[in-house]
Amino acid sequence: MKCMRESRGQSLSWERIELCNDGKCQLRMTEMDAPLSTPCNIQICEVTCDSFRIVWDMTPEDTARATHFFIDLSRKESRDPNRFKHRDVPTKLVAKAVPLPMAVRGHWFLSPRTEYCVAVQTAVRQPDGEYLVSEWSQVVEFCTGDYAMEHLQQLLDKAKGSAGRLLKFSVFYRNQHPDYFDYVRKECGGLMRPALKDCSGSHGSPINGKLQGVFFSCNTEFDTGLPPKDSPYGPLRFQIPAGHLLNPNISLYFADFYCMYTAYHYVVLVLAPVGSEGDTFCRTRLPMLDLASNPFLTYTDPQRPGEEPLYCHASDVILEVLFTEPVHLDQGSVEQISGHHQLKSLTTANAKKDPSCKVCNISVGR
Template sequence: MASTVYDKRVIFTSRHFKKEVLVKLNTQNTPVWIPLQITEKSTRTLILYFFLDDGSKTSSSLILTVPLHFSLSANVNDYTCEALLQDDRDGKELAKELKQSSDVRSFSVDVTHTPPSTYTVTDLKNPNVEYGKPLYGPSQASSELDFSLRDIQEGLRKLSIISSSTARNCLVPSLPLCVISNGIGHRVDLPVTISPNNTRQNNVLPCQSLIFLKDVETRATHLYTTEASKFTFPFQLRPVSDYELMVFQGCQTQDNCFLIKAVAVCSFRSYMTAQEVILLYGKACSHMSSMGAEEFANFVPITHLYRSKPILHFLNIYNNTNGIMYKYIKNFGGDPSSTLNRKLHGLFFSANIDPLTGRPPDVSYYGDQRIHIPVMFMINSDINLYFADFYCHYVNHHVTLVVTLKGSEADLFCSKRLMPLDPNFNVFLFRRPHALHAMVNSKITVEVFYTESINIVQMINSRCAFLTSVTQKGNAALKTAVGLPKRRDCKICNLKTNS
C-alpha cells in the first residue's frame, strides 16, 4: 500500500548559500494549494507561503529566495519551515505554538449568526497591530516588483480539486482567489474572482485577514481573505455541526506570501434550521412514547405557570422598573445549536408540577421567590405556540415552547425557524378555549418562553398573580446569565452525539 505521507523538499537560497528543509505532506490525487509556515528566527517573524502541490513524490523542489521581505534576514539558516494544518492539532494548540516561536500577537474574533443560515466573522480589525510599512525597500523600485497574478488566475480557471480522506486539509489562497476544500471526496470546481490590484496606495501594505474555517467532522477546510472588519461566509454551513476558526492578520509581501502579525482562534457549533427543529420534535415525541405517554393518560391540569428569581430581582422591579418584568435575550441554556440563543428576547416560565399534588417542586435553582401567572394569560386566542427545544442535563428531559403574540416581531422570527403547535391541543401543553386551566404532560418538564414583558405588580395588585417563597439551591445568577447547555452525549435528545 502506498504511503499517504511524503517529504517535500523546500530550499531556501541566497546569493551564496542554500539550505534544504524536508516538509511532510499528505499525498494528493490532484493539485492543491498548501500553506507553509515559515519562521524567520532572528526577527521572530512568521510568514505563510502558499504553493501549488501536485502530491507527487517526484515533484520538483520548492525554491524560496531569501529574504522573503526586505526587512528580514538574508541568512538561510535563520529560516524554518513546516506545513500548516497538516495534522490534528486544534486551533488553540497551534496558535499557542505560533506565539511561542514568533512575535505573533493574539486577538479575538466572534462569529455572529443571521438565521437561518448566514454566518459572519466580526472584529477582524485588530487595533493592537500596526500596519502601513512601505512595500518596497530603499533600493527597490516598484517597477521591479510589479505583482501580476494574471498567469496564476488563468491557470486556476481550469483547475478543480478533489480532496480525499488522505488529503483532508487542502487549501487554496483566496486573494484574489476564493478557496474551497471538500473533505468528503466530492469534486468541486474552484471559483476564481479577479479583482483589480489597486489596494496598494503609495506602496503601503494593506492589512488583510486570512480566514481558515474547518468542519471538525468532515475535516473540510476553507480559506478566504478580506481587508474588511467582517466577513460573511458565502455558503451555508452544515447545521448542528462543530467548526473551528483560525484567523491570521497580516499583509501580502509577494505573490502568495503573507507576513503575519496576529492570530485569533475560536470554535462554535452551527445552529439548527427549521428542519432540525422538526427532527428534534420527533425525538421528544418518541421519548414520551417510550415512557408510556399515551394521549391524555399522563396529562394533569395546571392553572398557573411560575417563574423563580431571587428576592432582590423582585425588589428591583418594584422600586426601579415601574412594576414591569422586562424580557431579556435568551442565553445558551438548552441546546447550544438553538436558533433562539442570543437572538430572541423573552421570559422563561415553568409548567412542571408534581402529578400527585398538583404543585410545583419544593426547591428552585433560580431563586428563592416564585411568581405564579395564570396560564390563560399566556395561552389564549391572541398567541401562537411553537416547539423550540428538547434537552436534558442529568436525568429529566425538558422541552421549550415559545409563546408569541400574533403578528409581533417575535412571532415573525419564530414562524420561519420553529415548529408551530396547536395551543388547543398538542402533546406537551394545551388549553381548551374558555377553560380556566391547561393540561400539561407530566412525563416531561415543560418550559414556556414568553416573548413579551409583563407588568407583574399590576397583576399582583389585581390578584391575578401571586408570590410564594421557595428553597433555593445552586448559583441562580450563573444559570440565568450563561445558561446550562444540554448533555452532548445523550442519545435521546441530541441530533448528533459525541463518540
C-alpha cells in the same frame, strides 16, 4: 535511456520513444509538473449549521492539472470553551478535485453556531501515489449557522417521544430572589421585562442569544397538582393565572429539547402574542404547535357555558416557557415558597447540552 537536465528553472526529462514506421529511436522532451500556485481569495458561502461551500482562485493551468484538494478545518480557539463538549482534533480532508465552489458536509461533525478556521491546498497525484502540492492558502474564519426548520423538526420528533401524558395546571410561575422583585418594583414600574435568551440547551437553537422573553414554568407535582415546593431559582414565586399567557391570541412554538447529563429532559417553548415582534421572529425559524393538540402545552376552549378553559402540560419533561412580552406583577401575586430553594448553581443558566445523549441529540451537531 533516460537523462535529466535543468533548463530555464523547469525540470525536464528525455524519454526514449520507439517509432514504428522505421524502427529508429527518437528522443522527446516532456515537461514535468511545475510548482502549483498557492490558492488565494478563499471565500466561504452557503453556510448552514453543518455544512458550507468553499471557493478560491486558481490559475487556468492549475485548474486543469489539479487532481485533489486538501482542506484543513479546525475549531477556532475560544476564550470560553464548552467544557462539556468533546475536544475537536484538527482534521484534513483529501477530496478529488471538482468544479468550485465545493460543498463540504458530512466529513466532520460540524457544530452549529461555532467559529472555524479553514485553509486549502491544491494537489496533483503522481504516478507513484505521491502528491505534488501547493503551499497552504491563508487561513480564513467563518461561523456555522443555527438549526434550520428541518433540524428543529427532527428535535421536535424526538421530544414528542419523551413528553408523557398531559396533566392539568392552572398557573404559570416564576421563582426569583427578593432582589429581583425589588428591582422590578422600584426600577421597572412593576414590569418584568423580557431579557435575551441565554445560550443554554442546544447550541443551534435559533432563539439562543437572539430572542427576548420572560421565562415561566408550569410543571406540577403528581400528588398535589400544584407547583413544586422547591425551586433552584429563588425563594419567592410569582404566580399568574394560566389564561394570561396561554389563550387563543397566543402563538405557541417549539424551540429546544435537551438534557444536562441527567435522566430528565427539558423542552423549551415560546409563547408570543399573535402579530407581535416575537411572533414574527419565531414564525420563520421555529415549528409552530397547535394550541389544542400538541404533546407539551395545550389550551382547550370551555365545553359548556360557565366553564373554564382547560390547560395541560406534559408530565415527563420539564417545560421552560418563554413569554415574549413584559408581564406586570399586578397580573399575579408574589409569595414565599414553602420548601427550601436550592443553590443557584443548579439552575440551567448557560448550561450545555449533553452531546452524548441519544434521546435528545440529532445528527447535525450538538
